[in-house]
Amino acid sequence: MRLLGIDYGDKYTGLAISDAKPSLAVAKDIVYGKTRQDLSKYMQEIITQEGIDVVVVGMPLGLDGQPTQQTKKTAKFVEWLRTVLSVPVEVMDERMTTGAFRAEHKGSARPQRDDAQAARILLQNYIDRHYDNHR
Template sequence: MSKISALGLDVGKKRIGVAGCDGTGLIATGITTIERTSFERDLEQLRQLVEERDVQILVVGLPYSMDGSLGFQARQVQKFARRLSKALQLPVEYVDERLTSLEAEQQLKERKQFSSRDKGAIDRLAAAIILQQWLDSRRSSQLSVTRE
């Protein structure tokens, strides 16, 4: 298996949850939450993480509607991701992020780490869930190729 350095992003209107993975691509962990102010400021904070972590790909959660269509928010996320991809010169892959924030909130409640005031913790964990889904899917497709 090849080494991978990816950033998982849960892009919202107010915040961006950011997650990273270990070099083996097995485990995703929440890194930080970026409070959104302007594209330039968001870009600068993400550029710093990309350089520190030698990131090769951005994995962005795409908020599909429950019927599977791309609504307004999903198109906004795609627009942001395309600008980011171009500015950072990195490829972007999307993961269906329906219900990841709800799943993150549930996990935090189960761990007794939930605070309704700490939205950043939910965003970070949602980003980790998004990245973990991508890593798991990537690993299973690599495993099926090596078995053939």
């Protein structure tokens, strides 16, 4: 079972994929400035090429757990994805994923854009919660 993690944003969308077990998520790509149609076409190519079974999209809630403007945009994006992709689309709370990546790299050089790493952390959290890998 392979998974595709998505950190959706207005300008940048981070992508991550899992191994086949799944037990490990790795950053895949950052997509900049594509329309939803172009983005979904690109994701469908990844789904086909990588043998993806499930897509996991991060749902950005405020730190208080309440919806934000970005939550509403992401919810619409997820609703739309469910109509155009060939695999199930699930959502997961993504609070703190970018912060967790920055904390991992505090004091060291890190990429200018964190989106793919945020997608990796989101997907790894999903794997850790949903799959018993007996680490």
